[in-house]
Amino acid sequence: MPHKTKSLLLALAATHALVPRANPKNARLRRTRLHEKPIDSDEMASLYQELRARQSDVEADRAQTLERWRTGGCSSTVAVAASDWVRRMAFDGGTVAFGTASGGVGCCRVGQGPSRADVVKAHPRAVEGQDLSKLHGAYDGGGVTAIDMAGRVVVSGGRGGQVQVHRAVSNGDSLTLEAVTTLDVSVGSTVSSVAVADDGKTLVACALDGSIQGFSCVDEEWTATWSSKNDAAALTVILDEERQACVVGFSDGEVYALDVNTGNELCEPFTTATGAGCRSLLVSDGHLFVGGADGSVVRRKLCVDTFAIHPSQLILETKADRLLPPHGDAVVAMCAPPCGGIVCTASRDGSIRVWDSAAREPRALYGFQGFKVWIGSLCASADTLISDGSDNAIIQHTFDRDAEARAPVDPSLERRG
Helix, strand or coil: CCHHHHHHHHHHHHHHHHCCCCCHHHHHHHHHHHHCCCCCHHHHHHHHHHHHHHHHHHHHHHHHHHHHHHHCCCEEEEEEECCCCEEEEEEECCEEEEEECCCEEEEEECCCCCECCCEEECCCCCCCCCCCHHHHCCCCCCCCCEEEEECCEEEEECCCCEEEEEEEEEECCEEEEEEEEEEECCECECEEEEEECCCCCEEEEEECCCEEEEEEEECCEEEEEEEEECCCCEEEEEEEHHHCEEEEEECCCEEEEEECCCCCECCCCEECCCCCCEEEEEEECCEEEEEECCCCEEEEEECCCCCCECHHHCCCCCHHHECECCCCCCEEEEECCCCCCEEEEEECCCCEEEEECCCCCCEEEEEECCCCCCCCCEEECCCEEEEEEECCEEEEEECCCCHHHCCCCCHHHCEEC
C-alpha cells in the first residue's frame, strides 16, 4: 500500500475514534429535549388571557341568542317544501324528518333555502272505521300520525298500529331513507306518538287503544322489551333520559312515568287540575310541562335524581303553576331551546307561543300566528324553532345574528307580541 494512502486511512480512523457512538434511544431523547421550550410566565398569561377572551365571547353570544329568543329577534323562512301536506315533523342536528298526509316519510338537510326531499311510502293514508278525534279533534288530515328521529335513525308511526324504522343515508348532497324494520305496537289501533333515545338504540311508542311498547336495538336488531296497557287512549310519549324515564299522557288527563328499560311505574300517576286530556309533554329546567286538550299548559317541579313530582307540587296547581293565558285549542306540541328559561308551545288554534318559563309566574313573551289546524310538531335547537302546520311547508324561525337582515317568508306568519 502506498505510504500516502496508508496515512490517509489512519487519519480517518483516528478521526472516527474521537467521535463517540451515540445510543439511538439517548439520541432521540436528546433531540426531544432540544425541541422543548419552557413556557415563560408572559406566554402563560397571554394564553390564559386568550382563553378568557374566547370564553367571554361564547358567553356573550349565548346571552345575545337568549335575548333574541326572549324578544323575538328572528327571521321566518321555508325550511322544507314537500310534495304533499306535512302532518308530522322531527328535527335533529340540522336534519328534518317528516310524515305526509298520504303516509309517506321523507328526510332532508335544512339549509339557507327551501329543501326538497324524496318521500318513501311507509303508512296507510286512512283506515276505514278508525276514530282519531282524541288525537286530531275534528281535523283529521290523514297519513302519518307520529315521527321522531335521533341522528340518522328515523321512526314513524301510522294507522296500522306499527312503527317503521328507517335509516337516513347520504346520497350526494341529499338524504334518502332506507327501511330497517317494522315493529308492531298495537295492530288494529293507531300509533299516536313515538320517542327515540339520543343514541338511536331505544324507542317507546304508544297507541290510541292505550298500548305502550318499548323496543331496543342490539347488534342492529330491534326487539320488543316491555309493554303496558291503559284503559284510556295514550296520546303522547316523551323520554327523560336524565332520569331514565318515559312519560306518557292519556286522554283522561292522567300522566304516567315508566322506567324506560323495564316499563315499571316510577311514581304515582297524577292528573292535572283542569281534568282535560294530556295532549303533549315536555321536560325542561327541572320541570314537567303538560299540554292539555283544552289549551291549558301546567308546570310541575320534578325531583332531581328520580322522576317524581316534587313534594311541594303535590297540591292542586296555583297560578304560578300554569302558563296563562291558555291557548284556544289543544296544545299539540311543546319544545325548549338548550339555552334554558324558554318554552315554546304549539296549538291547534293555529298559534305558536314563546314563554318565559324561568319566572316564578310564567308569562307569554310573544307568538306566531297563521298556522293551520293540522299543526302537530314543534322542535327547537340553540338558534332555531321549526314546525309544520303550513300545508306542504316546514317553517323555521332562526334566532341567529343575521336574523334581522332576512325578510319573513309570509306576512300571515308574523310575530305577535
